[in-house]
Amino acid sequence: MTRLIFIAHDGEQISVEARDGDSVMRAALSNDVDGIVGECGGSMMCATCHCYVDEAWADAVGARADGEEDMLESATSEVKPSSRLSCQIRIRPDLDGLIIHLPESQT
């Protein structure tokens, strides 16, 4: 298990224990984290699992997946350089402590 920290738009912090191999989207949904919708279930067909990766973690998390940038265009909240679709971030042990910021709105 790997620890993830979600920081909501209003500043609330939620720490969850996530299963390696799962996506960050799945970890958020399974742990009842508000702020991630994941309407298409992680098929990269919507942008309702939009999140911002904390600056300190940008390198560790890595670059956007093929096609991810295009889907992000339909995100409701502002798209920043740190924007990712959380369904495309796989959890692995070296991401222990990963900080994910949640956008104001997904729809």
Added chain:
Amino acid sequence: MTRVVIVGGGQGGFQLAASLRQEGHSGPIVLVSQEPDLPYQRPPLSKAYLKDGRAEGIELRPRSFFERNEIDVIAGETVVAIDRPRQTVLTQSGIAIAYDHLVIATGARNVTPPIPGLSGGNVFALRTAADADALRLALAAARRRPIVIGGGFIGLEFAAVAASSGHSVTVVEATERLMARAVSPAMSAYFRGFHEAMGVAWRLGDPVEEILRAADGSVSGARLRSGEIIAGDMILVAVGVRPNVELAESAGLRVSNGIVVDAQLLTDDPAISSLGDCAAFPDPITGVMTRLESVQAATDHARTIARRLTGKAEPYSALPWFWSDQGAWKLQIAGLAGDGDDQLAVEAGEGRKLVFRFAEGRLRALETLNAAAEHMAARHLLKSPGGVTMDELAEMRYDIVALAKSRKARAA
């Protein structure tokens, strides 16, 4: 406080409950579901879940979400009647649930064609998690020879999973091409090629007339209309669905290829709405009564109803989109084409293909293969007022991404 009762625990029913709370609805919400437990996602049933069987991987939200949001889920129950004068629904086990507003989200059920020999063992369908579990168990044995009846999304997604696990799959499709209801002839042909490369065998335009069984009752194959006999040891029936309209119909609501609703997703009864696979609604662009079987329609319908019930009514205006994952191939469809619409196939680069669908010189839909940028550009353009014409696209040499960008630049 308005009490909202939702009949149907699929993705649309769930989304309505969630959106109602998000939009500030403070009254009771009751979700009645035939499924044994909490609502889950169906799209992965023919994809990831068919392979891994992880229930946590398809759950929409954990139990704590429903508790926290005071969404009362009554699972394992079937609503059998609506008493409109008393604004009450009755369940099979005799529970009466009063409503101020009722939302019928009963979805669709799989069609079972009248083929002799179909009743009996080794015959599968795919609609519920339990169906997927049964199929996974059947595929746990080595070198099965599944015969898939029906070459639509579900049949082909199953074929891709089964073929990739070393099984010998034959897909039998009654019409002349694959996914005929959903995609252009050009896209059908691409997918035929991909599946052939994965080792899937085809019979097109030659429907199954009989399932053949050995003396012990097990499936031994299928006889087709042409007389050809195909060997096989299990059958997946995937020939489409029918909307679950009987509950609405017996309550006297109008039904015509789905429960008839207006642009607000409201039935003729101002206390009853309907959404998703079971609802026939006016297409926002053409006005033609339409019924869609998709996550997009179910969730966007749900949001429209949730906003109306919380005092923010606006007509349904979402653009349809669909997807299918088959092996390494991701099909995305933006918009909704008609049967007779023109097709124009364009190669967008290595392994990336586009098929434009036009009617009367206007783009109606774009089918893309492994081309997300083009798909998103089409969604933006099709949603824009007036849409996009064939001439505009031709002028840009069908570079729809560039066209979307130039439009945005002009608007800015």
